[in-house]
Amino acid sequence: MGLFNRKSRVEKISLVLDRDSSIYDDYEEKADKKWQKDLDKVFKSMKKNGTPDELKEFLAHRYPFHCWEHGLEDMEEIILNTKEMSVESPKNHSIPTQIGQCQNLEVFYLIQGRLQTIPPEFENLKSLKTLSVVVDNEFPEVISRLTNLQELILTQSNIDKIPKHINKLKKLKKLELNDLHYGTFPLEVCQLPQLSELGLMRNGIQTVPPSISNLKALTKLNLTGNPIQSISPKINQLENLKSLYLRGTNLPKTLKAQLSEWLPNTEIII
Numbered sequence: 198m199g200l201f202n203r204k205s206r207v208e209k210i211s212l213v214l215d216r217d218s219s220i221y222d223d224y225e226e227k228a229d230k231k232w233q234k235d236l237d238k239v240f241k242s243m244k245k246n247g248t249p250d251e252l253k254e255f256l257a258h259r260y261p262f263h264c265w266e267h268g269l270e271d272m273e274e275i276i277l278n279t280k281e282m283s284v285e286s287p288k289n290h291s292i293p294t295q296i297g298q299c300q301n302l303e304v305f306y307l308i309q310g311r312l313q314t315i316p317p318e319f320e321n322l323k324s325l326k327t328l329s330v331v332v333d334n335e336f337p338e339v340i341s342r343l344t345n346l347q348e349l350i351l352t353q354s355n356i357d358k359i360p361k362h363i364n365k366l367k368k369l370k371k372l373e374l375n376d377l378h379y380g381t382f383p384l385e386v387c388q389l390p391q392l393s394e395l396g397l398m399r400n401g402i403q404t405v406p407p408s409i410s411n412l413k414a415l416t417k418l419n420l421t422g423n424p425i426q427s428i429s430p431k432i433n434q435l436e437n438l439k440s441l442y443l444r445g446t447n448l449p450k451t452l453k454a455q456l457s458e459w460l461p462n463t464e465i466i467i
Contacts, residue, residue, distance in 0.1 A: 207249045213239045214252070214260070240267040248272055254279075262287050265295050277301070280324075286310025290333070297321040307331060311354075315339050329373075332356065341365045352376055352396070364388035375399060375419075387411045393437075398422050410434040421445055428452060433459035443467045 213235045240260075243249075244267050248256065256264055256272060257279040264272040266287075281304040287293065290313040296302075297318025304327040312330055315337040325343050329350035340349065341362040349366070350373040357379050369389050375398040386395065387408040392415060399422035410431035418435075419442040426449065432438075441456070441463050448456075448467060456465055 207251055210239050210243070210249065210252060214255070236263070240264070240269070243267070243269055257282075259283055261299075262293055265293050280304065282306065283308050286312055289313075292316055292319070294318045300324060303327065305329070319343070330354070336360050336363070338362065344368065347371065349373070359383040359385045361385055367391065370394065370414075372396070382406055382409075384408055390414065393417065395419070398442075403427070405429055405432065407431045413437065416440070418442070425452075428456065430455070430459060432456075435460070435463075438463045441465045 240263050248269055248271050253272060253275050257276045258281060261276045261279070261282055262284055264276060277298055278301050279299065280301055282302065283306040286307060286309065290311060292312065292315060294316050296316065300321060301324055302322050303324050305325060307330040312332045314334055315330065315332065317339055319339045320342045322343060323345060325346060327348040328340065328343065328346060332351065332354045334355070336356050336359060344365060345368055346366050347368055348371040349369060352373050352375040354377060356377050359374070363385050366389060368391055370391050371394040372386060372389065372392060373396040374383065375396050377400055380401040382397070382402050382405055384406060386392065388411065390413070392412050394417040395412070395415060396419040398419055402420065402423040403426045405425065405428040407429040409429060412435060414437060415435050416437050417440045418438060421442045422445045425443065425446040438460060441460065444466060453467065
């Protein structure tokens with residue numbers, strides 16, 4: 198294959214892999230159908246003719262599920278050794294069980310779509326430090342076994358309860374549970390001693406409990422969009438708290454004044 202043809206093939210594949218390419222500028226539904234069809238053709242072509250070396254790292258990062266689905270054998274090793282994935286939800290809304298073989302994986306982002314569940318094989322990801330997913334079921338129990346996890350983002354998931362076993366994530370430093378709509382402050386998160394950032398935006402929370410004082414390492418607390426009516430005075434024990442976000446909370450005036458007294462060294466954003 199000549200150099201010109203080689204470059205043309207790589208460029209053609211790259212255009213399809215780039216979902217934001219101008220060739221998909223049509224209205225969303227039509228453009229998405231065209232992209233899915235072209236994407237399928239691209240992976241079938243790579244199965245037949247081999248994967249361009251120039252694209253292997255990107256494919257492992259962005260399209261590992263498609264590589265597995267289409268049986269791209271020349272991608273197996275690089276996927277198993279990749280450290281970061283940013284993927285879309287598969288058509289069946291379930292992560293392939295092969296994920297459990299990616300034991301070097303440190304970062305996993307679901308950048309589009311939703312999952313029905315996370316497979317038990319996820320437990321094998323002992324190096325995983327960052328996990329960002331949207332799930333449409335109860336809190337995946339397997340997450341609590343990822344004991345090296347430092348950042349967990351479950352924003353917009355359909356989870357109505359945070360289980361007690363979340364307290365096994367002793368190394369967790371950042372937790373985002375925004376837009377879950379469970380209605381009360383999740384007491385279970387107060388058992389995470391290393392937590393430095395906590396996001397609980399738009400969850401219908403009215404009361405911040407005394408157990409908030411357990412989060413001694415907390416530097417940032419985001420309660421934006423909650424109808425807060427009371428906050429325990431014990432919040433004044435959070436000596437490391439630098440930022441408290443309370444936009445859109447309609448906080449009572451008396452509580453605003455109290456917070457300024459309780460947290461003199463904290464920036465309170467209302």
